[in-house]
Amino acid sequence: xxxxxxxxxxxxxxxxxxxxxxxxxxxxxxxxxxxxxxxxxxxxxxxxxxxxxxxxxxxxxxxxxxxxxxxxxxxxxxxxxxxxxxxxxxxxxxxxxxxxxxxxxxxxxxxxxxxxxxxxxxxxxxxxxxxxxxxxxxxxxxxxxxxxxxxxxxxxxxxxxxxxxxxxxxxxxxxxxxxxxxxxxxxxxxxxxxxxxxxxxxxxxxxxxxxxxxxxxxxxxxxxxxxxxxxxxxxxxxxxxxxxxxxxxxxxxxxxxxxxxxxxxxxxxxxxxxxxxxxxxxxxxxxxxxxxxxxxxxxxxxxxxxxxxxxxxxxxxxxxxxxxxxxxxxxxxxxxxxxxxxxxxxxxxxxxxxxxxxxxxxxxxxxxxxxxxxxxxxxxxxxxxxxxxxxxxxxxxxxxxxxxxxxxxxxxxxxxxxxxxxxxxxxxxxxxxxxxxxxxxxxxxxxxxxxxxxxxxxxxxxxxxxxxxxxxxxxxxxxxxxxxxxxxxxxxxxxxxxxxxxxxxxxxxxxxxxxxxxxxxxxxxxxxxxxxxxxxxxxxxxxxxxxxxxxxxxxxxxxxxxxxxxxxxxxxxxxxxxxxxxxxxxxxxxxxxxxxxxxxxxxxxxxxxxxxxxxxxxxxxxxxxxxxxxxxxxxxxxxxxxxxxxxxxxxxxxxxxxxxxxxxxxxxxxxxxxxxxxxxxxxxxxxxxxxxxxxxxxxxxxxxxxxxxxxxxxxxxxxxxxxxxxxxxxxxxxxxxxxxxxxxxxxxxxxxxxxxxxxxxxxxxxxxxxxxxxxxxxxxxxxxxxxxxxxxxxxxxxxxxxxxxxxxxxxxxxxxxxxxxxxxxxxxxxxxxxxxxxxxxxxxxxxxxxxxxxxxxxxxxxxxxxxxxxxxxxxxxxxxxxxxxxxxxxxxxxxxxxxxxxxxxxx
RNA sequence: GGGCGGUUAGCUCAGCGGUAGAGCGUCUCGUUUACACCGAGAGGGUCGGGGGUUCGAUCCCCUCACCGCCCACCA
Numbered sequence: 001x002x003x004x005x006x007x008x009x010x011x012x013x014x015x016x017x018x019x020x021x022x023x024x025x026x027x028x029x030x031x032x033x034x035x036x037x038x039x040x041x042x043x044x045x046x047x048x049x050x051x052x053x054x055x056x057x058x059x060x061x062x063x064x065x066x067x068x069x070x071x072x073x074x075x076x077x078x079x080x081x082x083x084x085x086x087x088x089x090x091x092x093x094x095x096x097x098x099x100x101x102x103x104x105x106x107x108x109x110x111x112x113x114x115x116x117x118x119x120x121x122x123x124x125x126x127x128x129x130x131x132x133x134x135x136x137x138x139x140x141x142x143x144x145x146x147x148x149x150x151x152x153x154x155x156x157x158x159x160x161x162x163x164x165x166x167x168x169x170x171x172x173x174x175x176x177x178x179x180x181x182x183x184x185x186x187x188x189x190x191x192x193x194x195x196x197x198x199x200x201x202x203x204x205x206x207x208x209x210x211x212x213x214x215x216x217x218x219x220x221x222x223x224x225x226x227x228x229x230x231x232x233x234x235x236x237x238x239x240x241x242x243x244x245x246x247x248x249x250x251x252x253x254x255x256x257x258x259x260x261x262x263x264x265x266x267x268x269x270x271x272x273x274x275x276x277x278x279x280x281x282x283x284x285x286x287x288x289x290x291x292x293x294x295x296x297x298x299x300x301x302x303x304x305x306x307x308x309x310x311x312x313x314x315x316x317x318x319x320x321x322x323x324x325x326x327x328x329x330x331x332x333x334x335x336x337x338x339x340x341x342x343x344x345x346x347x348x349x350x351x352x353x354x355x356x357x358x359x360x361x362x363x364x365x366x367x368x369x370x371x372x373x374x375x376x377x378x379x380x381x382x383x384x385x386x387x388x389x390x391x392x393x394x395x396x397x398x399x400x401x402x403x404x405x406x407x408x409x410x411x412x413x414x415x416x417x418x419x420x421x422x423x424x425x426x427x428x429x430x431x432x433x434x435x436x437x438x439x440x441x442x443x444x445x446x447x448x449x450x451x452x453x454x455x456x457x458x459x460x461x462x463x464x465x466x467x468x469x470x471x472x473x474x475x476x477x478x479x480x481x482x483x484x485x486x487x488x489x490x491x492x493x494x495x496x497x498x499x500x501x502x503x504x505x506x507x508x509x510x511x512x513x514x515x516x517x518x519x520x521x522x523x524x525x526x527x528x529x530x531x532x533x534x535x536x537x538x539x540x541x542x543x544x545x546x547x548x549x550x551x552x553x554x555x556x557x558x559x560x561x562x563x564x565x566x567x568x569x570x571x572x573x574x575x576x577x578x579x580x581x582x583x584x585x586x587x588x589x590x591x592x593x594x595x596x597x598x599x600x601x602x603x604x605x606x607x608x609x610x611x612x613x614x615x616x617x618x619x620x621x622x623x624x625x626x627x628x629x630x631x632x633x634x635x636x637x638x639x640x641x642x643x644x645x646x647x648x649x650x651x652x653x654x655x656x657x658x659x660x661x662x663x664x665x666x667x668x669x670x671x672x673x674x675x676x677x678x679x680x681x682x683x684x685x686x687x688x689x690x691x692x693x694x695x696x697x698x699x700x701x702x703x704x705x706x707x708x709x710x711x712x713x714x715x716x717x718x719x720x721x722x723x724x725x726x727x728x729x730x731x732x733x734x735x736x737x738x739x740x741x742x743x744x745x746x747x748x749x750x751x752x753x754x755x756x757x758x759x760x761x762x763x764x765x766x767x768x769x770x771x772x773x774x775x776x777x778x779x780x781x782x783x784x785x786x787x788x789x790x791x792x793x794x795x796x797x798x799x800x801x802x803x804x805x806x807x808x809x810x811x812x813x814x815x816x817x818x819x820x821x822x823x824x825x826x827x828x829x830x831x832x833x834x835x836x837x838x839x840x841x842x843x844x845x846x847x848x849x850x851x852x853x854x855x856x857x858x859x860x861x862x863x864x865x866x867x868x869x870x871x872x873x874x875x876x877x878x879x880x881x882x883x884x885x886x887x888x889x890x891x892x893x894x895x896x897x898x899x900x901x902x903x904x905x906x907x
Numbered sequence: 908g909g910g911c912g913g914u915u916a917g918c919u920c921a922g923c924g925g926u927a928g929a930g931c932g933u934c935u936c937g938u939u940u941a942c943a944c945c946g947a948g949a950g951g952g953u954c955g956g957g958g959g960u961u962c963g964a965u966c967c968c969c970u971c972a973c974c975g976c977c978c979a980c981c982a
Contacts (some may be wrong), residue, residue, distance in 0.1 A: 005944075012933040191980080198982070235982040287982040298981080360981055371981095406911070410977070414908060417978085472971070509978090541976095578930085579920085585975085587919060591931065609941030659929075674941075682940095762948095769948040775937055806939085857926075864925095869962040878925055878963090885926065 002608040002721060008568030011717050017645065019716075025136045025735045027073040027500075032568035036067035036074045037503040039484050039533075041135065042145065042292030044083035045119060046090045049129035051542045051588065052509065054403060054560035056575040059539055059654060060507045061135050065709035067504075068136070069738040075500050077487050078137035080127065080336040082146040085367045085503050088429040089624075108428050108471075113747045115429050129372055132561060134569050134712050136734070138616055141496075145479040146431065153486035154431045154479050155447045157527060162435075162445040166383045166526075166658070167423075169435075173302050174422050176375030178335075182426035183379050185475060186419060187374055187515055189404045191361040198287065199239050200354035201345055202231040203248060206264035206273050214256060232257070232265060232276070233288040233353055237360060238297075239346070240338040243270055243326040244315040247293035252278040254289050269327060269342065277308040295378045297549035309718045311672050313552070314376050328510055335373070380424040380433060380472070384522065388415040400521065400531045406508060407538045421519075423475045423874055438467045471775060481519035484532035492757035505652075506533040509541060537652065540586045563593060570711035571597035577710045578658035599662060600714050603707070606670050607700060607718050614680045615696040616726030623698050624745055628680065628688055629796070631695040632750035634673045638699050639741040645706050646738070655859055661707055669699065672758060679799050698727060702739050755825070756790070763823050764805040770840070771821060772845055778808040779834045784816055786828040822899040824850075824892040840903065847900040854893040861886040 006206060020026065027035070038060050043053060060076060068074035091114060092103055092396060103111045113653040116497050118697035130137065174183040205211075210230045214223030234248060245267055250257035256819055261278045281304050282291050295305025295312035305312055315325045320335045330338050332681070346352035371857060377884040392415050394400050402408045416545030424433060436444045436452040442459060444467065446452040456464040477831075479486070484506075488497040502524070508517060524532030563572050567590075574596040579586045607847055623635045641664040650659035680692045712734065718731035764781065773779065781801075783794060794801070800812050816822055864870055871879060 002941090004942080190979090193982090196981075198980090212933075216954085237981045283982075291982045358981095361979090362981060374981095375961095400959095497943080526980065568959095581920070585913095589919080589931090594944075595931065598942095602942065605942035605945090607941085612941065659921075663929085670942085671946090716971095765947060766949085769936070772936080775947085777937080779942045789945080802941090860926080864963080867962060873962045874925075882923085 001329045002222055002604065004605075004608070006568070006604045006714050006717065008570065008713060009565070011711050012132070012134070012564075012569050013154050013714055014235045015716050015720075016134065018134065019732065019734055020131075020139065022732060022734065022735075024068075025076075025138045027075040028068075028071070030071075030073065033071060033073040035500050035504075036064070037500040038076045038505055038507065039487055039503050040076065040078045041080040041367070041506075041512070042079045042143075042480065043126045044086050045080040045123045045126070046083055046087050047126045049133070049254060049560055050124055051558050051560050053126075053540050055129060055134060055576045055580065055586065056507055056509065056539055057133055058573045059136050059537065059580060059652075061712075062573075062577055062649070062654065062657075062709045063135070063505060063507070064136055065712060066738070068734070069705065069708065069736060071737060073499070076135070076137045076311070077134070077141050077143070077500075078127070078130065078139060079143035079339060079483075079487060081144070081476060081480060082144065082425050082430065083427060084430040085182075085471065087115060087119075088180075088427055091118050091368065091429075093467035094118065094818060101153075103428070104136070112428055121245075132569065134573065136712075137261050139489070145476070145483075149489065150449075150479060150482070150486045151431055153482050153490055154474065156491050157475070157482060157523065158434055158478075159445055160527075165385055168381055168383070169378060170381050170420075171376065171377055171378045172471055173296075173299055173374045174379055175365075175640045176318070176320075176373045176377070177365040177368050178318065178373060178696075179369065179370045180427070181238075181363065183375075183377060183422050183424060184365060184372070185422050185477075185807055189363045191367045192364050193359055193360040196236060196237050196358050196360055196362065198235045198354075198356040198358055199346070199352060200233050200235045200238070200288065200356070201242065201268070201292075201346055202233050202353050203265040203267065203292070204230075204231045204351070205260070205648060208267075209260070211257075211259050214609050217767040231351070232260065232290050234290050234292040235287040235356070236292060237352075237358070238339065239342045240293060240322070240335050240358060240739055240768045241294040241297045241315075242267065242342065243277050243330065243338075244271075244294045244296050244313045244320065245274060245292045246292055246305065246310040246313055247274050248276045249279040249282040249293050250276060250290045251280065251282040251284045254282070254284045254841050256284075257290060257574060263337065264446045267343065270347065275308070275310070277304070277310070279780050281303050281631065282389060283627065290807070294796040298634050299374050299814060301373070312376055316375065320373055320575065324888060325555055330745065369609060379422050380435075380474075381420040384418045384421040387526055388418045388518075390525045391415060391518060392784045394521060394531045400534060400536060401537045404538060407513060410510070411518060415518055421475075423478050424470075425475055426471070429471050430476060431479055433472050433474060434460040434784050435470040437470065438463050440466075463786040466813040469809050477519060480516055481523040482527075483797060484520055484524055485528050490527070500528050501532070503533045505535040505537055505660065507539060510538045511541070515536070518596060519842045525588075538580070542586045542588050558588060558590070563590070567593050567597040568600065568713070570600050570714045573712075574599065574658060577654045578662070580654040597664060600669055600711060602666055603703070604714065604718070606665075606674060609674060610700055611694050611722065611725070613677075613693065615693040615694075615700070616722075617697045617701065618694040619688075619727035621627050621694045621698060623695060624742070626691055626695055628691055628695075629750045629753050630673065630676045630680070630779070631691055632747040633754040634669070634695060634699055636670050636746035636751055637673075638702050639743065639745045641668075642706055642739045642741050643743075644700060644872075649709065658710060661710065665703055665707070669703065672700070672754075676754070676757070676800055683799075697722075702741070705736055705739050706732060707737075711818055753793055753796075756793055756799065760825060760830070761804045762799065763830060764807070764824060764832060767821055767823050767846075768834075771832075771834055771842065773832075773834050775806070776805055777834070777837070781805070782816055782820060782831040782833065783810065783825065784813055784829045784831060787814055790826065790828050816899075822847075822895065824895055828893070829895050844900065844903055847896050851893055851896045851900065854889045854896070857889040858886060858893065861889065 037620045064074050064076040103127055137202045169311055173187045175183050176187065210228050212226040212231045215227050218224050232248060248265055249656035250261065258703055260276045263276050265276060266272050267274055281300055282289065293301045293304050293310060295302050295310055304341040313325055315322055322330045322333050322338050324331050364370065365372055392412060395411060434445060438456060442456045444452040446455055456467055476771065484503050485497065485501055488494060488501055490497055520532045560572060571593050575593045626632055626635060641660055644660040645657050648660060677692050677696060680688050683689065704715040704719050716733045723729040724829035768881045794810060801807060817833055820831035864882055866888060
């Protein structure tokens with residue numbers, strides 16, 4: 001006998017272990033089975049399972065389990081990402097906390113050794129947490145971005161791209177993170193709105209030059225008054241950069257400064273003589289219209305400098321202090337300290353003209369949180385523009401489809417405006433770049449040191465000098481970009497690669513469309529000649545119930561593991577599935593999860609009821625042959641639900657699948673079928689009883705299968721707990737075949753008949769509640785004006801009607817008995833003899849309300865049908881539908897009006 | 908500045924060309940032998956505003972307003 005409630009805590013670990021041990025997570029070996037592949041978005045090895053992972057991985061597991069049950073060779077390939085900066089940060093922090101020497105004192109080799117040690121000890125936590133979620137990943141294929149195979153793939157890709165001129169070394173401005181002292185890519189820069197100032201500086205003109213600056217204007221904007229100036233005003237939000245200024249730019253058409261182009265200013269503090277140049281970049285409407293040019297520390301200025309031959313003077317050290325290019329008193333100062341001093345000096349010396357407060361966007365490192373500096377260094381770049389073209393084409397032509405579709409626009413937008421991708425990082429934890437330098441700076445890019453040496457010998461001759469390997473590692477996303485094929489064994493042409501590439505569906509968040517999805521598309525197409533996945537399902541972002549992003553500092557974080565402990569894994573999973581609509585945000589509340597926990601309990605108790613009533617599986621039972629209307633009906637409803645869930649998961653439209661399951665199980669199977677079955681199960685008709693038992697058991701089995709992808713634990717447990725009854729089970733639910741039921745099992749007649757019964761019971765219950773008939777009272781029902789079909793139905797289901805509507809009797813008559821309360825029942829009229837409970841006023845109100853409802857309907861429909869255009873142009877069936885609706889409403893209204901008239905006559 | 912979403916019942920959302928739906932919450936009633944993590948019933952919306960297309964618009968088009976996000980912008 002089943003317990004009264006399901007106990008997830010004891011069941012989940014046991015079932016998960018059984019699944020894993022059985023090998024069910026491995027893809028089928030059947031060579032005829034179609035492949036279905038998902039590669040996991042590899043979580044950071046430092047990570048722990050947050051609610052976003054719970055959503056993302058639940059959806060992947062739902063798909064994997066669904067396709068596995070459909071007989072496909074389903075592979076969900078798991079793994080983790082070495083997460084360069086994030087991991088290095090964690091370990092460095094840990095070393096510091098333990099009082100160890102810092103990374104730089106420790107040296108590269110020792111430090112990397114420490115990171116590996118850390119990984120071995122605490123790096124795999126998230127993988128175990130995925131197990132708690134029920135993830136049916138094939139753990140035997142688990143990969144890590146820094147493992148041997150993936151590292152080989154990374155080296156190969158790097159070398160090939162280099163030799164194809166799609167990867168190169170270049171000296172240009174990068175986003176420099178002064179805290180980590182590494183370059184980062186554009187995507188790792190986060191613009192944060194910050195309070196700041198515009199400091200307006202007057203740069204003195206050199207060589208005694210003066211000019212007339214307009215100070216008053218007439219209505220037409222023409223200058224009417226001028227002052228003589230021996231300076232030009234520029235504005236900046238970063239005063240310290242002035243020490244690196246090598247020019248001032250004005251717009252070529254700016255009348256004010258026309259005569260200054262080609263002249264010079266003397267840079268304050270430094271005393272450098274720098275030119276005034278004309279460049280379109282200077283915007284006459286902004287500030288003073290003149291702009292200082294610091295080529296080495298501003299992306300725009302770099303371009304201006306190049307166009308006008310202005311030198312790029314680097315004034316910063318890697319940790320953003322001023323270097324020895326600046327006057328001695330500023331050397332070694334932190335950039336912000338220098339800023340203060342320069343402003344103070346400008347004020348003191350009188351060339352600070354104005355301070356303007358402003359709020360502007362300032363670039364910050366997404367990991368370090370410090371202000372990024374544009375910094376002139378040598379780095380490795382991937383020619384993303386070239387690689388992007390086939391990636392664009394693939395989505396334009398539908399080789400890869402996004403779901404929801406609109407994310408394709410975001411993808412296009414980024415790829416069409418893509419910039420070179422800086423892939424080198426000045427870190428230690430990651431894939432070391434396979435490039436070697438000769439003493440003369442000649443570069444050898446090869447997969448191994450031996451090959452590099454061989455190349456060096458070719459280049460230099462037999463007495464080749466000692467090569468120095470590039471110190472840098474690659475951007476973490478470089479290896480992630482290879483994930484769909486590197487995890488399957490590339491560059492070896494493995495069986496897995498042949499069988500499982502391209503993968504089927506990628507499930508991920510929109511926040512990494514650029515970081516990851518687009519780059520996998522570029523690399524996958526380039527190296528495999530085929531897109532890495534056919535579909536990209538973009539899941540929403542989970543937020544708290546007020547819509548705020550969950551964060552530790554806000555204290556609104558919901559820990560999925562705590563929720564699983566409290567409410568069960570299935571409840572969490574169903575919630576994730578049900579809330580996975582097209583919206584960008586999911587507002588998660590605990591109450592919602594509780595609701596789905598209750599749903600699980602409901603199913604559990606329905607099974608318990610079935611068990612108590614000996615509803616067991618019957619060997620050879622054919623649902624197609626059932627005789628009882630309720631059994632024909634539930635058979636059809638089951639078929640419809642199976643079709644709906646199948647369709648929804650194929651798309652996938654997770655919320656639609658969840659909704660269909662919830663409604664069917666609770667509102668159809670439990671609320672109606674089991675209630676309708678009770679009289680038969682308690683009755684004397686042995687044949688009907690046996691048939692109903694078998695049908696109920698069959699329907700429950702289908703329910704367990706259909707629900708299994710979403711709620712694997714409770715369904716597997718019920719499958720197992722009912723295994724000992726009736727005809728034997730062949731194995732675990734996880735490897736059962738997905739139901740494919742014939743449409744012919746939908747019986748329209750049974751549907752109409754049970755529909756009538758449900759509607760009749762509903763009407764009577766409604767009247768009872770509105771008239772406050774005590775639950776214990778069992779009034780007689782009279783049906784007036786029934787057609788032969790209704791009469792037959794009434795006869796067939798009289799017992800059911802009496803039980804469900806709590807009636808004493810139900811008979812046909814020519815007229816309603818005096819004092820009975822009427823209600824519309826299709827073509828007939830029902831009358832409930834509840835005279836002793838009737839409140840005349842309440843009854844009149846009830847009838848009037850009903851009449852008003854029908855009147856509204858009549859008005860609307862009649863108007864429609866009175867429109868000749870409607871009759872002429874609307875579809876035939878729509879017109880017909882409206883005619884019927886009008887007739888029904890008119891008939892119903894007439895009946896109720898007659899009843900109301902009788903009441904009025906009585907008083 | 909460029910782009911993308913959203914605006915439907917108190918809340919969270921589904922529906923996306925032909926009678927406005929669900930869950931939760933609210934109110935009323937209920938210890939009927941699966942389930943109070945339950946059952947029965949009820950109330951609640953001029954589908955953000957304005958135009959247009961159509962026989963017909965919550966749904967398609969235009970426009971405005973508000974909310975959110977992404978990208979660019981450190982004079």
